[in-house]
Structures are given as C-alpha cells and as structure tokens.
Amino acid sequence: xxxxxxxxxxxxxxxxxxxxxxxxxxxxxxxxxxxxxxxxxxxxxxxxxxxxxxxxxxxxxxxxxxxxxxxxxxxxxxxxxxxxxxxxxxxxxxxxxxxxxxxxxxxxxxxxxxxxxxxxxxxxxxxxxxxxxxxxxxxxxxxxxxxxxxxxxxxxxxxxxxxxxxxxxxxxxxxxxxxxxxxxxxxxxxxxxxxxxxxxxxxxxxxxxxxxxxxxxxxxxxxxxxxxxxxxxxxxxxxxxxxxxxxxxxxxxxxxxxxxxxxxxxxxxxxxxxxxxxxxxxxxxxxxxxxxxxxxxxxxxxxxxxxxxxxxxxxxxxxxxxxxxxxxxxxxxxxxxxxxxxxxxxxxxxxxxxxxxxxxxxxxxxxxxxxxxxxxxxxxxxxxxxxxxxxxxxxxxxxxxxxxxxxxxxxxxxxxxxxxxxxxxxxxxxxxxxxxxxxxxxxxxxxxxxxxxxxxxxxxxxxxxxxxxxxxxxxxxxxxxxxxxxxxxxxxxxxxxxxxxxxxxxxxxxxx
Amino acid sequence: xxxxxxxxxxxxxxxxxxxxxxxxxxxxxxxxxxxxxxxxxxxxxxxxxxxxxxxxxxxxxxxxxxxxxxxxxxxxxxxxxxxxxxxxxxxxxxxxxxxxxxxxxxxxxxxxxxxxxxxxxxxxxxxxxxxxxxxxxxxxxxxxxxxxxxxxxxxxxxxxxxxxxxxxxxxxxxxxxxxxxxxxxxxxxxxxxxxxxxxxxxxxxxxxxxxxxxxxxxxxxxxxxxxxxxxxxxxxxxxxxxxxxxxxxxxxxxxxxxxxxxxxxxxxxxxxxxxxxxxxxxxxxxxxxxxxxxxxxxxxxxxxxxxxxxxxxxxxxxxxxxxxxxxxxxxxxxxxxxxxxxxxxxxxxxxxxxxxxxxxxxxxxxxxxxx
Numbered sequence: 020x021x022x023x024x025x026x027x028x029x030x031x032x033x034x035x036x037x038x039x040x041x042x043x044x045x046x047x048x049x050x051x052x053x054x055x056x057x058x059x060x061x062x063x064x065x066x067x068x069x070x071x072x073x074x075x076x077x078x079x080x081x082x083x084x085x086x087x088x089x090x091x092x093x094x095x096x097x098x099x100x101x102x103x104x105x106x107x108x109x110x111x112x113x114x115x116x117x118x119x120x121x122x123x124x125x126x127x128x129x130x131x132x133x134x135x136x137x138x139x140x141x142x143x144x145x146x147x148x149x150x151x152x153x154x155x156x157x158x159x160x161x162x163x164x165x166x167x168x169x170x171x172x173x174x175x176x177x178x179x180x181x182x183x184x185x186x187x188x189x190x191x192x193x194x195x196x197x198x199x200x201x202x203x204x205x206x207x208x209x210x211x212x213x214x215x216x217x218x219x220x221x222x223x224x225x226x227x228x229x230x231x232x233x234x235x236x237x238x239x240x241x242x243x244x245x246x247x248x249x250x251x252x253x254x255x256x257x258x259x260x261x262x263x264x265x266x267x268x269x270x271x272x273x274x275x276x277x278x279x280x281x282x283x284x285x286x287x288x289x290x291x292x293x294x295x296x297x298x299x300x301x302x303x304x305x306x307x308x309x310x311x312x313x314x315x316x317x318x319x320x321x322x323x324x325x326x327x328x329x330x331x332x333x334x335x336x337x338x339x340x341x342x343x344x345x346x347x348x349x350x351x352x353x354x355x356x357x358x359x360x361x362x363x364x365x366x367x368x369x370x371x372x373x374x375x376x377x378x379x380x381x382x383x384x385x386x387x388x389x390x391x392x393x394x395x396x397x398x399x400x401x402x403x404x405x406x407x408x409x410x411x412x413x414x415x416x417x418x419x420x421x422x423x424x425x426x427x428x429x430x431x432x433x434x435x436x437x438x439x440x441x442x443x444x445x446x447x448x449x450x451x452x453x454x455x456x457x458x459x460x461x462x463x464x465x466x467x468x469x470x471x472x473x474x475x476x477x478x479x480x481x482x483x484x485x486x487x488x489x490x491x492x493x494x495x496x497x498x499x500x501x502x503x504x505x506x507x508x509x510x511x512x513x514x515x516x517x518x519x520x521x522x523x524x525x526x527x528x529x530x531x
Numbered sequence: 532x533x534x535x536x537x538x539x540x541x542x543x544x545x546x547x548x549x550x551x552x553x554x555x556x557x558x559x560x561x562x563x564x565x566x567x568x569x570x571x572x573x574x575x576x577x578x579x580x581x582x583x584x585x586x587x588x589x590x591x592x593x594x595x596x597x598x599x600x601x602x603x604x605x606x607x608x609x610x611x612x613x614x615x616x617x618x619x620x621x622x623x624x625x626x627x628x629x630x631x632x633x634x635x636x637x638x639x640x641x642x643x644x645x646x647x648x649x650x651x652x653x654x655x656x657x658x659x660x661x662x663x664x665x666x667x668x669x670x671x672x673x674x675x676x677x678x679x680x681x682x683x684x685x686x687x688x689x690x691x692x693x694x695x696x697x698x699x700x701x702x703x704x705x706x707x708x709x710x711x712x713x714x715x716x717x718x719x720x721x722x723x724x725x726x727x728x729x730x731x732x733x734x735x736x737x738x739x740x741x742x743x744x745x746x747x748x749x750x751x752x753x754x755x756x757x758x759x760x761x762x763x764x765x766x767x768x769x770x771x772x773x774x775x776x777x778x779x780x781x782x783x784x785x786x787x788x789x790x791x792x793x794x795x796x797x798x799x800x801x802x803x804x805x806x807x808x809x810x811x812x813x814x815x816x817x818x819x820x821x822x823x824x825x826x827x828x829x830x831x832x833x834x835x836x837x838x839x840x841x842x843x844x845x846x847x848x849x850x851x852x853x854x855x856x857x858x859x860x861x862x863x864x865x866x867x868x869x870x871x872x873x874x875x876x877x878x879x880x881x882x883x884x885x886x887x888x889x890x891x892x893x894x895x896x897x898x899x900x901x902x
Contacts, residue, residue, distance in 0.1 A: 348640060351795045457644065457652060459798060460636055463805050464652050467671075471656070474670035475663045488673040490540040
C-alpha cells in the first residue's frame with residue numbers, strides 16, 4: 020500500500036517528530052497536543068507497577084472502541100501486580116512485558132507515534148512505560164455489533180438464515196465456516212486515504228485462476244480515494260463497462276451465496292462496514308439465479324428460473340410491445356381483443372405513447388416514494404397510488420383500462436428479477452421509444468442493440484453472456500434451467516479453466 | 532486477461548444465421564416448383580465440395596485474415612485488386628440485403644414509413660456491431676439462433692394443419708432441368724455467399740483445423756432448414772401460388788389459424804428476417820471494410836466502417852429499387868460476377884495455396900507454416 024506509506028511519511032515530516040521519547044511525560048504531552056489534540060474520546064489511564072521497582076505506565080485507548088473488561092483484566096491488573104526487574108531497559112523490558120505480563124494473543128511493539136495512533140483509532144490499547152522508548156499495542160477491539168440475522172433483501176424460504184453484518188472479521192468467519200479448507204484464502208488490504216477501510220479479498224486457491232485474483236488485487240490497489248464507506252464505492256471503481264446499467268459485479272448479503280460463488284472460481288470482496296459482499300466476475304445469468312435454486316428440487320428450481328426470464332421479458336417489453344401493436348400493427352391483435360382495446364381507448368384524449376410514458380413515470384414515482392418511507396406510510400402510498408389513482412384515471416378517461424393492466428404487469432414482473440430492476444426501467448424506456456418509431460421492428464432493433472451491447476461486454480475478462488452462448492448442455496447447465504447436482508460435472512469454463520472437475524466420477528449418476 | 536476465442540459452435544451459429552439471413556422469405560428454387568426439395572438436395576451436394584475448399588483455404592491461412600492470405604499468395608498489387616473485387620462484392624451484397632429488408636417491411640407491415648428510415652436504423656445498428664468485431668457478432672448469433680430456430684420451428688409445427696403432401700406429386704413431372712435450374716439458383720444465393728466467411732472463420736476457431744467444424748455444420752443446418760421451410764411453403768400454398776408470390780413463406784405462415792386465437796403469426800417471419808438480415812449485413816460490411824482497407828493499403832480497417840456503412844443507405848435504394856426487381860434479382864440463376872467470386876477465384880486461390888504449401892513443406896520439413 021505504497022500510497023499510504025507516502026501519506027504517512029508526509030504527515031510525520033510535517034510534525035517534525037515521530038519516534039517515541041523515553042520520557043513518559045513528554046510522550047503523553049506530545050500525543051495530547053498533536054496527534055490526539057481536540058479529541059475527547061481518547062482515554063489515558065495512568066498506573067504504576069508493583070513496588071519495589073515501581074514504574075509509571077499509561078494505557079491509551081479510544082473509548083467505546085475497546086472492551087473495557089479486557090483492558091482491565093488482562094493488561095492493567097497483571098501489570099499492576101507484577102514487578103519489573105530493574106536491570107531490564109528499553110527493548111528487553113518491553114519483551115519481558117509482552118512475554119510474561121500481558122495476557123493477550125494480539126500484541127505488537129512499536130517505536131513511533133504514528134503506529135501508536137493508528138492502533139488506538141482502530142481499537143487497540145497502547146501501553147507506554149516510563150524510561151522506555153518502545154510501546155506495546157494490544158488488540159482489544161470491542162464495539163457494538165449487529166448480530167447475525169437473516170438479510171432483509173435476500174430472504175429465503177429454505178436455506179441458511181445467516182446474513183453478513185457490518186463487521187469484516189465476522190463476515191470472513193461466516194464464509195470460512197462454510198468452507199473448512201486451508202485453500203480458502205483471505206487477503207486484507209486497507210483502502211481509502213482517510214477512512215483506511217479494511218477490504219478482504221476472498222478466494223479458493225486452486226479453483227480461482229491466478230490471473231483473476233491478481234487482476235482484482237491490482238484494480239483495488241489502484242483505488243486512491245478519500246473514503247470507502249460501502250462496497251458500492253469499490254464496485255464503481257473496479258467494474259468493467261462502467262457506463263452500462265447492467266451490473267458487471269455482483270453483490271450479496273448471504274455467506275452461502277459468497278461460498279457458492281467462490282467455489283465456482285470467482286473472487287469475493289468483503290468490505291468493512293457493510294453487509295454487502297462483492298463477487299466477480301459477474302455474468303448476466305447470475306442476475307436470474309437465487310441461492311434458493313440450489314436447495315430446491317431441480318425441476319422446481321428450473322421452473323422458477325424460467326419464470327424469472329419470462330418476468331424480465333415482460334417487465335422490459337410489455338409497454339413497448341403494447342405500443343407497437345396498438346399504434347403500428349393493430350391487425351396482429353386477434354379481432355375481439357382489438358375491438359375491446361379500441362373501445363377502451365376511444366375516449367382517451369392522448370396518443371398511446373403519452374399514455375405509456377405518463378403511466379410508467381407515475382409507477383416509478385410511486386415505487387421510489389414507497390421504498391424509503393416508513394412501512395405504514397409506504398402502504399398508504401401504494402394503496403393511494405394503485406387503487407385510487409389508477410381507478411380514478413380510468414373513470415376520468417385520462418388513460419385506458421388496458422394501459423393500467425400493462426403498467427401493472429410491468430411493475431409486478433419487475434420485482435421478480437430484483438437484481439436487474441434499475442436496468443429494466445431503462446430498457447423499458449428504450450424499447451417504448453424505439454417501438455413508437457418503427458413498431459415491432461423498432462422493438463426488435465432495441466432488443467438487437469441490447470444484445471450487441473451485452474455480447475460486447477466482459478466482466479474481469481469473462482464474456483458477459485458466456486453461459487448463454489455456449490450452446491452445449493454442460494455449458495448451459497446452470498442458466499435458464501438448473502440441472503440436478505449430479506449432472507453438473509464441470510465448473511464454468513471461463514471461471515475455473517484449469518481445474519474444472521467438481522464432481523467425482525462415482526457421483527456422476529444418481530446415488531440411490 | 533483471459534484470452535477469449537470463439538468456440539466452434541458460436542461460429543457455426545453465425546454461419547447458420549448468415550445463410551438463413553435474408554434468403555428464407557423469398558421463393559427459393561422456384562424454377563423447380565414442387566420438386567424444389569430435390570433442388571435443395573442437389574445444391575447441397577454441389578455446394579459441399581466448395582464449402583470444403585473454403586474451409587481448406589481457412590485452414591491454410593490460419594491466423595491470417597483473408598487479405599493477408601491474398602497478399603502472401605499473389606504479392607502486393609494483384610492481391611489488392613482481388614481484395615477490391617471482394618470488397619465490392621461484399622458491399623453490394625450488404626446493400627442488397629438491406630434493400631430486401633426495407634422493401635419487405637414496407638410491403639408487408641409499415642407501408643407509410645419511408646424505406647430510408649428503416650435503412651438508417653439498420654445502418655446505426657450495423658455500424659455499432661461491425662465496430663465491435665466478429666467475436667461479438669458470433670456471441671450475438673449464438674443467442675439469437677436459439678430464438679430464430681424456436682420461432683420458426685414453432686410456426687412450422689403450427690402450420691402442419693395446412694400442409695397438403697399431395698402438392699409434391701407427381702415427382703419430376705417436368706424432368707430434371709428445372710431441378711438443376713433451381714439448384715444453381717440456390718448455389719448462387721444463398722449457399723455460396725458463404726465465401727465471404729473465408730478468413731473470418733479462422734477468427735472464430737481456436738484450433739488449427741477447425742474451420743470445417745464452423746462452416747460445415749452451420750451450412751448443413753442452414754441448408755436443411757431452408758429446405759424444410761421452402762417445402763412446407765409449397766405444401767401449404769401449392770406450386771402455382773409459391774411461384775407467383777413475392778414472399779411465399781410469409782403467406783404460408785399467415786394461413787395458420789388455430790382456434791381463432793393463434794392467427795397472424797406472419798409477424799414472426801418478419802422478426803426472424805430482421806435478425807438474420809442484420810447479421811448478414813454486418814458480416815458483409817465487416818468483410819467489405821477489411822478488404823477495402825487492404826486494397827487501399829491501410830493497416831487498420833475501422834475508420835472505413837463508418838463511410839461504408841452509411842453508404843448502404845443510398846446503396847440499398849439503388850440495388851433494390853422495388854419488390855419486383857429485388858425478387859427477380861434474388862431468384863435469378865448464377866450471374867457472371869457471382870460465379871467468379873464464389874467459385875472461380877476461390878478455386879484459383881486454393882490451387883495456388885496448395886502448390887505454395889507443398890513447396891514450403893519441401894523447403895522446411897516439419898516446420899508448421901501458413902501460406
């Protein structure tokens with residue numbers, strides 16, 4: 020992390036002083052007036068070791084970042100009750116304290132103020148001893164954590180009820196609990212010049228290709244920004260096709276989801292302070308997958324998958340197709356339906372495109388309004404929006420009744436593929452515009468344009484459409500359908516090119 | 532990062548869509564009338580050796596583009612002349628296909644929309660696709676081929692109620708000559724237009740000898756599929772109707788009427804036509820700009836794409852003035868230029884390439900090399 024070494028160097032040069040003094044008083048005074056000036060949450064606990072050779076000591080920590088009992092039981096009490104031999108000085112004294120006095124597993128020795136300050140703000144306790152220009156940093160992190168609960172955005176009927184929390188190490192442990200294998204590697208980087216957020220890169224060695232892991236490392240190391248407050252920051256910095264609304268990096272709140280992805284050769288990035296882990300590369304098919312698919316019977320799972328593809332088609336295409344049929348090709352609609360649509364539209368003063376656009380806009384406003392409101396108010400919004408507005412608009416002849424059905428189908432189907440919801444809105448608008456111009460052919464042009472875009476996209480070197488374009492059974496085993504586990508012999512070709520076999524020979528037929 | 536090459540099946544999908552392209556809506560092999568399925572079989576048998584030659588050429592110039600291969604075969608100036616011929620052929624074909632689609636759309640569904648609007652919409656899409664390159668086109672076709680097959684096979688399955696197999700009898704009532712006429716028309720359009728894929732197919736394959744695996748399955752599948760569609764149309768419409776309508780497949784599918792609900796399915800023909808045609812125009816323009824760049828001595832072809840693609844808008848109006856003219860053009864029997872470009876020139880390339888190769892082999896025994 021060369022950029023932060025550089026920043027650190029500049030900072031200590033500016034202050035002119037960075038090594039600890041042998042005088043405890045000078046050290047404390049310097050900390051209070053420089054690094055920790057104007058910071059009232061830093062606690063300085065002065066105490067003395069046992070007579071006859073009593074020495075003045077101080078324990079420095081940030082309030083509420085540490086476990087108080089831990090500090091008093093394992094640092095302050097043993098030090099107060101032990102006497103330090105007089106002949107020990109400097110480095111050897113510090114060694115004696117770390118080896119024989121302090122009862123903690125995470126101990127580090129430092130000699131400059133910056134290391135001390137970094138440790139303290141990250142939740143360590145720092146111990147300084149009179150007459151000694153070394154200090155000891157003891158891991159004592161302890162702050163309020165949210166417990167591991169079921170994630171709200173990805174709840175399941177069947178499957179583990181665990182979700183990530185905001186604590187990086189808890190999250191890493193949740194993933195590690197799923198893969199009890201030393202090949203699971205976790206590398207931690209600090210990103211963000213100001214926030215120094217811990218970012219963990221998690222992968223399974225031997226499955227994930229080395230080039231992919233290196234690429235993820237390089238891209239994350241290149242980030243030089245002030246703050247990483249959520250994994251979305253990282254996602255936007257490192258993703259491919261940054262201007263395309265289709266996601267090229269996935270995110271999930273579920274440890275089983277992350278475990279499944281990295282076992283296929285992907286790399287996961289966990290960020291401290293957020294329950295959303297990133298997985299990469301991310302392919303289009305993943306947007307239609309749910310981790311529950313893998314826990315249910317494969318036929319049911321395939322049915323649900325197919326349903327999601329159909330829903331995505333409906334939510335993106337219904338308004339466009341409706342518009343194309345009503346305005347350009349009324350002869351393609353069966354006669355009875357055509358007549359009833361025409362009857363419904365007879366009193367509506369607007370052209371169909373205006374109807375479609377206005378109703379689409381109203382729906383999006385209602386949705387956006389409902390998302391962030393408190394639950395009781397949100398319900399009121401949806402009732403007012405859906406029932407009152409819709410019904411009133413039809414009876415006032417502002418829009419036709421079929422239009423309400425179109426908007427309704429569009430909206431409901433959109434929630435089925437929630438990962439592509441924002442993308443779907445944009446595609447819908449595009450298709451409405453092209454259909455309005457050239458009818459069904461305009462609609463088709465819109466679709467073909469999207470397909471060209473998708474075909475040209477890559478995520479970390481893997482073609483975005485890769486499973487959908489393989490045209491082989493083994494390549495398509497986990498796309499629109501999910502084949503049973505005993506048929507998924509190989510890992511995806513583009514992800515785990517060197518180590519493809521995931522099903523051992525004897526399990527390749529149903530085990531009865 | 533990971534070296535992406537297009538698997539053979541994607542290449543085969545591209546070949547399939549290229550051959551299906553704009554051809555299936557026309558009354559293919561209409562000279563043969565009710566015997567057109569025989570024309571198809573004859574044409575397939577005649578075309579296969581030539582497709583094999585195309586594959587062999589691809590294998591011989593593995594790792595090189597068509598124009599690079601020409602350069603090594605004939606030297607600088609002759610190769611530029613040949614590249615110019617192929618560039619013009621590809622460009623003209625692109626214009627024709629665009630004209631076909633714009634005429635078709637105006638004739639059957641958007642009578643009030645000027646053809647230029649349709650042609651411009653195509654030009655924009657094609658411009659984008661050609662700039663993305665052949666790999667993107669191959670991925671595009673491998674998704675689209677599923678839809679095209681599904682749509683048309685469903686339509687044909689629904690059309691079985693209208694099929695009357697008596698339409699095929701008596702077999703060979705008019706003798707063999709119309710069958711051969713139909714077969715030659717099929718060779719010219721669309722089977723041997725595959726010649727444009729020589730030099731592109733090697734971008735579509737990873738292994739050295741796999742150009743055949745791209746060309747042969749793609750060609751065979753497309754040929755049998757076209758045969759199926761054309762025969763079904765004859766069986767539905769009858770020989771006379773097949774011969775006199777501009778778009779017999781369209782008409783045949785339009786006859787589908789199941790429980791008054793599944794009607795008016797002819798729009799799916801338009802949809803598949805638009806998809807296949809788009810792919811064909813893109814490939815044509817890609818070949819045209821690559822060859823033109825070689826003919827003019829430019830190392831990169833990309834800056835030629837925009838002017839060439841924009842020129843198909845007026846070009847489509849020039850080469851396909853009306854539905855009538857276009858139909859005559861599409862169903863004529865082997866024009867001189869087509870024979871040259873599709874058969875004579877590739878045979879010459881092949882002969883020269885084989886002679887050069889054997890010399891190279893004699894000189895450097897064991898060392899693998901291109902032309």
